Amino acid sequence: MTSELTTALPADPAELPTAQLPAVPGAGPRPAELDAREVSAWFGTHKVLDRVSLTMPAGRVTALIGPSGCGKSTFLRTLNRMHEMVPGAALAGQVLFDGEDVYAPQRRITEARRDIGMVFQKPNPFPAMSIYDNVLAGLKLTGTRAPRSTKDALVEECLTRAGLWTEVRDRLRSPGGALSGGQQQRLCIARSLAVRPRVLLMDEPCSALDPTSTRRVEETIQSLADQVTIVIVTHNMQQAARVSDRCAFFLAEAGRPGGIVEHGPTDAMFHSPQDSRTEDYVNGRFG
Numbered sequence: 285m286t287s288e289l290t291t292a293l294p295a296d297p298a299e300l301p302t303a304q305l306p307a308v309p310g311a312g313p314r315p316a317e318l319d320a321r322e323v324s325a326w327f328g329t330h331k332v333l334d335r336v337s338l339t340m341p342a343g344r345v346t347a348l349i350g351p352s353g354c355g356k357s358t359f360l361r362t363l364n365r366m367h368e369m370v371p372g373a374a375l376a377g378q379v380l381f382d383g384e385d386v387y388a389p390q391r392r393i394t395e396a397r398r399d400i401g402m403v404f405q406k407p408n409p410f411p412a413m414s415i416y417d418n419v420l421a422g423l424k425l426t427g428t429r430a431p432r433s434t435k436d437a438l439v440e441e442c443l444t445r446a447g448l449w450t451e452v453r454d455r456l457r458s459p460g461g462a463l464s465g466g467q468q469q470r471l472c473i474a475r476s477l478a479v480r481p482r483v484l485l486m487d488e489p490c491s492a493l494d495p496t497s498t499r500r501v502e503e504t505i506q507s508l509a510d511q512v513t514i515v516i517v518t519h520n521m522q523q524a525a526r527v528s529d530r531c532a533f534f535l536a537e538a539g540r541p542g543g544i545v546e547h548g549p550t551d552a553m554f555h556s557p558q559d560s561r562t563e564d565y566v567n568g569r570f571g
């Protein structure tokens with residue numbers, strides 16, 4: 285069945301992510317496969333994506349690459365139903381999460397947002413909130429109650445998985461805004477992990493960071509890869525080559541909506557692309 289939204293659904297402030305604290309700290313859910321089928325997207329009458337199909341395998345890192353404006357971020361935002369929050373936005377096609385339609389009428393939008401987390405370009409911790417409370421912020425929104433020891437274990441686990449624990453373990457009560465940009469981004473990753481997502485979407489997560497912080501975030505991405513499916517938008521070809529297992533090359537030619545020219549294993553995309561446009565792009569000849 286094809287889900288089709290012809291008008292955007294209003295964002296419902298009551299629909300905040302729901303979450304449960306894990307019964308066993310460290311026992312997270314397994315990564316999920318995302319499968320986009322013939323996804324088209326519009327802003328008003330402007331069609332920006334045309335029938336994009338892409339399977340993003342469970343427990344792998346998929347990089348979305350391509351020149352500015354070809355629809356990578358829009359595609360990313362269709363995957364966890366953020367696209368529909370833009371007034372006038374519309375969408376056609378299907379997004380399957382382990383075979384289940386993310387846009388099925390019976391599926392709550394909150395489920396999609398919980399199962400499919402998102403990390404943005406600019407680190408966005410709550411600046412005045414403590415590091416500890418930032419990690420738990422997604423749970424607090426739902427009023428989830430848990431004993432202190434369970435919370436402590438979850439905070440340590442998520443900060444460890446995000447590669448930040450050793451740097452902040454002695455100052456968990458300091459404000460999130462006091463961390464460096466790279467540390468703030470890893471704090472945002474820890475916050476995303478606390479609600480147990482099975483997929484993590486990352487929209488240029490390192491573009492506001494210096495090279496050292498970028499390297500730390502890349503290490504975090506690599507260490508998370510077998511625990512949570514990752515889909516990352518990046519303009520940095522070296523980064524795509526370093527962190528991803530698979531790549532999809534997006535292009536919007538001559539005023540046409542964006543689409544995928546080619547996708548496949550990262551190594552093949554960089555060393556033996558099938559399409560000359562992919563070869564030109566990955567070798568920096570345009571874009």
Ligand SMILES: Nc1ncnc2c1ncn2[C@@H]1O[C@H](COP(=O)(O)OP(=O)(O)OP(=O)(O)O)[C@@H](O)[C@H]1O
Pocket residue numbers: 327332350351352353354355356357358359370
């Ligand atoms: N909120 C919006 N309202 C209207 N048009 C938008 C909106 N967001 C994006 N667009 C348009 O959709 C098209 C795709 O934009 P998108 O941001 O998805 O591309 P991108 O490949 O991620 O670009 P970049 O690499 O520069 O971030 C562009 O033409 C852009 O102008």
